[in-house]
Amino acid sequence: MASVKFENVTKRFGGFTATEGLDFEVGDGEFVCLLGPSGCGKTTTLRMMAGLETPSEGKVWIGERDVTRVHPKDRGISMVFQDYALYPHMALADNIAYPLKVRGQPRPERHAEAQRVADVLQIGHLLDRMPAQISGGQQQRTSLARALVTPSDVYLFDEPLSNLDAKLRLDARGFLNHLQRDMGITAVYVTHDQAEAMALATRIAVMDRGRIVQYAPPLEIYRRPATTFVANFVGNPPMNLIEAEARIEGGQLHLQAPGLHLAPLPVPAALATRAPGRLTLGVRPEHLALAAPGAANRIEGRLFANENMGPETLVTVTRTEGEARLTARIFTDEAPRLSGAVAFGFEARHLHLFDAEGLRVPGDGE
Amino acid sequence: MTDHLRQFLGRAGFAFFTALIGAIFALPLVWFLFAPFNSRAELGLAIPEPFSLSNFRQVLENSFAIRALGNSLIQSVGGTLLVALAATLASYALSRSPLPGKRAVTYVLLLFSSVVSGSAAMVPIFLMITRAGIIDTHLSVILVFAGGLLPTAMFILRDFIDGIPRSYEESAMVAGASPVQAFFDVALPVIRPGVVVVVVWAFVNIWGSFLIPFILLRSAEKMPASVAIYSFYSEAGTPIVTLLAAYALLYSLPVVLLYLFVSWKFGFRFFGGIKA
Ligand SMILES: Nc1ncnc2c1ncn2[C@@H]1O[C@H](COP(=O)(O)OP(=O)(O)OP(=O)(O)O)[C@@H](O)[C@H]1O
Ligand SMILES: [Mg+2]
Numbered sequence: 001m002a003s004v005k006f007e008n009v010t011k012r013f014g015g016f017t018a019t020e021g022l023d024f025e026v027g028d029g030e031f032v033c034l035l036g037p038s039g040c041g042k043t044t045t046l047r048m049m050a051g052l053e054t055p056s057e058g059k060v061w062i063g064e065r066d067v068t069r070v071h072p073k074d075r076g077i078s079m080v081f082q083d084y085a086l087y088p089h090m091a092l093a094d095n096i097a098y099p100l101k102v103r104g105q106p107r108p109e110r111h112a113e114a115q116r117v118a119d120v121l122q123i124g125h126l127l128d129r130m131p132a133q134i135s136g137g138q139q140q141r142t143s144l145a146r147a148l149v150t151p152s153d154v155y156l157f158d159e160p161l162s163n164l165d166a167k168l169r170l171d172a173r174g175f176l177n178h179l180q181r182d183m184g185i186t187a188v189y190v191t192h193d194q195a196e197a198m199a200l201a202t203r204i205a206v207m208d209r210g211r212i213v214q215y216a217p218p219l220e221i222y223r224r225p226a227t228t229f230v231a232n233f234v235g236n237p238p239m240n241l242i243e244a245e246a247r248i249e250g251g252q253l254h255l256q257a258p259g260l261h262l263a264p265l266p267v268p269a270a271l272a273t274r275a276p277g278r279l280t281l282g283v284r285p286e287h288l289a290l291a292a293p294g295a296a297n298r299i300e301g302r303l304f305a306n307e308n309m310g311p312e313t314l315v316t317v318t319r320t321e322g323e324a325r326l327t328a329r330i331f332t333d334e335a336p337r338l339s340g341a342v343a344f345g346f347e348a349r350h351l352h353l354f355d356a357e358g359l360r361v362p363g364d365g366e
Numbered sequence: 367m368t369d370h371l372r373q374f375l376g377r378a379g380f381a382f383f384t385a386l387i388g389a390i391f392a393l394p395l396v397w398f399l400f401a402p403f404n405s406r407a408e409l410g411l412a413i414p415e416p417f418s419l420s421n422f423r424q425v426l427e428n429s430f431a432i433r434a435l436g437n438s439l440i441q442s443v444g445g446t447l448l449v450a451l452a453a454t455l456a457s458y459a460l461s462r463s464p465l466p467g468k469r470a471v472t473y474v475l476l477l478f479s480s481v482v483s484g485s486a487a488m489v490p491i492f493l494m495i496t497r498a499g500i501i502d503t504h505l506s507v508i509l510v511f512a513g514g515l516l517p518t519a520m521f522i523l524r525d526f527i528d529g530i531p532r533s534y535e536e537s538a539m540v541a542g543a544s545p546v547q548a549f550f551d552v553a554l555p556v557i558r559p560g561v562v563v564v565v566v567w568a569f570v571n572i573w574g575s576f577l578i579p580f581i582l583l584r585s586a587e588k589m590p591a592s593v594a595i596y597s598f599y600s601e602a603g604t605p606i607v608t609l610l611a612a613y614a615l616l617y618s619l620p621v622v623l624l625y626l627f628v629s630w631k632f633g634f635r636f637f638g639g640i641k642a
Contacts, residue, residue, distance in 0.1 A: 052536050072539040079540045085533035089555040098551070099541035146541070156540075 001186050002063035002076070002153040003028045004049055009058035011044055018044045019210045022058070026154075026203075029184040031176075033197035035233070036207035042190040043082055045207070046156050049188060050079050062154060076153035080160040082190075084143040086131040092118070092142050093127040099150045117145045120175060122168070136163045141172065148179070155187040161196065173199055194234045198222070206230045228358040231282050237314065239282045239352065240326045242299075246276035255281060259300045259319035259326075265348060270361050279361070282352035285314070288328035291345025300343045301326060308332060317342050398618075401611035408607055421612035425598075430586055431613060434594030439620065440504050441579065441590055442572040445511040449568040452512065453519035454561055458553065460520065461527040462535070472521055479517035485577060492581055502584040510582065511572045519564045526560030527553075562632050570621055591617045 004026040011019045019041040026032045034042045047053040048060055051072035059068045067075055078099070086095050093114050094101075100110035111127075118124040121141040126134055131142065140163045147155060157176075161169045177200055179185055191197050197204050198218045205215045206229070214226040225231035231239040244257040252264035253271065260281075291298045301317030304325060315338060316327045328344050353361040393411060401407035402421055404414035426432060460468050491510055492501075500506045534556060538548035576592045583589055595617065598610040 050536075050540055052540070072536070073542045073544060077540060079537065081533045081537055083531060083533055085531065085537040087534060087538075087552050087556075098538065101551075102538075102542040102547065146537075150541075 001028050001184060003030075003061075003186065004154055004188065005061035006045075006048075007059040007061070009045075009048060009055045009060060011041075011048060011053060012056045017210055019048075022212060024205060024212060024215050026186060026188055029180075029186055030202045031180045031185075031187045031189065031200055033201035033204045034188065034190045034207055035192065035194060035197045035204050037192060037233070040207040041210040042192075042207060043158055046079070046158055046188060046190055049154070050077055050156055051075050077156055078147040078150060078152040078154075079156040080143050080147045080158055082158040084131075084139050086139055086142055086146075088131055091128050091130055092123065092134070095131065095142055096127075096145045096149055098146060103150070113149055114145070117149050118142075121145050121172065137165065137168060140164060141168075144172070153186065155185055157187060157189040159190055159192070162191075162193075169196075176200060195236060198234075204234075206233060224360065224362075225282075225352065226360050228280055228282070228354045231352060231354070235284055237285050237327050237329070239284050240288075241354075242281040242283075242319075242324070242326070244279050244281045246271075246279040248276065255279065257281070257319075258324065261296070261298050261300070263296050263348070265351075268353065268361050268363055276355070278356050280354040280358065282354060283346055283350055285327045285329040287350035288326075288344040288346050289330055290315075290328075290334060291343045295343070295345040297348060298343045298345045299326060300341060303338050303340060303342050306338055315342065315344075317344075398611070398614065401607065402615045404611075405608060407611055421608045422616075425609055425612045425616065428597060428609075430589075431591070431594045431597055433587060434589050434591040435616065437504070437588055438573060438590035438592065438617075441507045441511070442569050442620075444504065444508040445515070445572045446565055446568045448508060448512040449515050449519050450561055450565050452516055453523050453564055454554075454557070456516075457520045457523035457527055458549065458557070461524050462532065472517070472524060475517035476521050479514055488577070488581055491578075495582055501582060502588065504588060506582045507579050507590075510578050511568075511575070514578075515568050515571055519568060522567075523557070523560050523564055526563075527557050530556055559632060562628055566624060566628055569624055573621055 006022045006024050009019065009022040010017065022045060034045055036042055044053060048055055049062075051067065051070055055068060059066055061067065062075055062077075087098070090098070093111050096114035096118060097105075097110035100113060101107075105113075115124055115127060118127055121144060123134075123138055123141050123145065126138060126142075131139055134142070140160060144157075144160050147157070147160075161172050164172060173196060176187075176189075180187060180200070180202075189197075189200060201218050203215060203217050204221050205212045206221065207213065208229050214221055214230045216224075216226075221230060221234055225234060225239070228241055232241065242257050242260060244255040244260065246256075247254050248267055248271070249264075251267065253267045253276070254264050255262050288299075299317075299319065301319040303315070304318045305314070305316040307314040307316075309332075311332055312329050313332045314327055314329055316325055318325050326344070353363070355361055397411050400412070400414055403417045403419065404412060405418045405420045407414075407421070460472060465471075495501050495506045495510070498506075500509075530553070534552045535545075535548040538552045539545065543551060574592060579590050580593050583593070591613075595610070595613060598606050598613055600606060
């Protein structure tokens with residue numbers, strides 16, 4: 001087990017900057033998720049940890065060692081590749097056991113070990129097949145098994161569950177979570193599935209266009225997103241963002257937007273010294289509830305969609321004639337047959353404020 | 367109904383036409399198979415009457431020609447091994463290394479190779495080989511062929527290797543393999559079909575070449591079959607058809623066997639797909 005540290009790491013491909021000024025640390029025994037949209041530099045970051053890509057600037061540390069220019073084989077890592085990278089000429093058993101073969105373990109022992117890991121991942125019955133003879137999900141689990149078959153200082157996972165069906169994905173996720181809790185492995189896990197990140201991570205690094213925009217524990221990211229980007233990326237469905245006209249009057253903050261009725265708020269310290277102008281108001285779908293037309297804090301609109309998800313229902317309304325939509329997640333039991341005008345109520349303490357640049361305006365006490 | 371008829375006539379016409387073309391191409395092959403067993407073979411096509419092996423008996427008495435088959439084997443196998451080995455290593459390096467200008471290298475080599483193995487460079491090659499003191503040796507033939515074929519072989523293989531994801535070797539290295547280990551364990555087995563193509567191509571090329579051994583070799587006991595085949599011409603330069611046919615059949619056997627072996631052992635695959 002070891003920690004991983006990035007010191008101001010930038011990676012350029014020709015003129016294109018794939019990651020910029022990455023500066024963060026993955027603690028010993030931590031399970032960090034790199035979360036972000038396609039092309040934001042997650043794989044590139046992981047490959048620099050693995051030594052498959054050399055940073056254009058900055059340093060990479062694993063434990064006490066500067067590994068910036070150390071060969072992958074000497075880094076003490078395991079990795080699951082985004083494209084699996086199974087060796088097409090080897091049966092599954094040999095694929096999984098390959099890291100053990102390199103370490104000089106005799107064949108019977110390494111095959112026994114491969115069998116053990118494969119059984120856990122429910123591919124134990126496929127070990128004499130070739131990679132071309134199994135399904136995509138099975139290939140992905142083979143690749144995962146190969147990474148887990150040896151003890152490593154750091155485990156790197158590049159979307160290892162993306163091709164599994166819902167049930168298998170939950171099983172494998174539970175297994176990884178167990179590994180982390182039980183064995184205290186250090187892992188860096190790339191995903192663009194925020195639910196997966198929430199479930200597995202001790203900390204999440206949310207990435208956007210080659211930069212880390214927030215690095216914090218999952219609940220912190222959920223409760224206090226640092227930017228509108230994070231707010232929009234984390235949460236299912238994502239946070240509702242409402243552009244509002246802001247002014248300070250009589251020592252209170254007044255927010256105005258189509259369909260919004262909001263009692264004046266206390267002025268956050270960060271806004272006391274500057275004119276707020278436009279602000280973005282955020283409220284999570286799960287913090288909205290159906291409201292009476294006269295409630296003090298409410299948002300009104302016309303019903304757009306009503307999706308029953310079992311115990312919960314997603315109700316979407318349009319606030320204006322245009323596109324400004326708003327989604328609420330409410331208990332199905334509480335959702336009567338809606339039609340026409342709908343009003344959602346919320347509590348002021350569940351509001352998030354972001355300034356014109358999209359940065360969080362910290363509430364008092366944050 | 368007329369539509370059906372037209373369709374039928376069209377098909378029939380097409381089939382007839384292709385059969386005709388096929389027959390035109392097949393005739394020489396049929397001659398090639400029949401003439402060796404015909405003690406009175408001429409240039410015309412004739413079914414042997416009776417089938418006889420007397421042509422082969424006479425060819426076997428020509429010890430120069432028989433030894434030449436062995437020489438061809440030495441030179442072709444030697445040259446092919448050298449080409450395959452060097453091309454595999456070189457094209458792997460060219461494909462995987464971040465060397466700037468590596469594409470240009472292959473193209474320039476390719477350009478020059480057509481000069482090297484072409485007749486234009488025969489005089490300088492002859493002089494170089496003489497200076498090097500290896501004139502009239504198998505080695506000289508092997509080296510000159512290797513030099514001439516290598517760029518094209520590298521070109522074919524590099525393209526093939528470029529098409530193979532790097533993540534195979536990358537995952538091997540992450541698993542703890544050295545670059546050399548990753549090459550032998552993972553990369554080489556995957557690029558083997560490409561190497562097989564190069565082996566067959568190089569072997570066929572060297573086996574059939576006349577000019578280079580003709581110029582570089584003096585002594586009769588080193589001549590390959592491509593040169594020795596001229597011993598079945600009379601003083602006046604006319605071919606002794608019976609013997610020539612028998613020898614030609616013997617001469618073509620190794621190439622046919624190589625194709626059969628490769629196709630049985632590996633299946634002919636090129637660029638990740640079609641199996642013969
Ligand atoms: N070898 C390369 N040469 C040039 N550009 C590259 C290279 N590798 C990655 N990039 C670019 O860098 C950016 C980040 O790529 P990366 O693979 O890290 O994205 P990602 O976050 O893993 O995306 P995804 O979720 O789709 O896998 C992309 O815009 C990509 O086009
Ligand atoms: Mg990726």
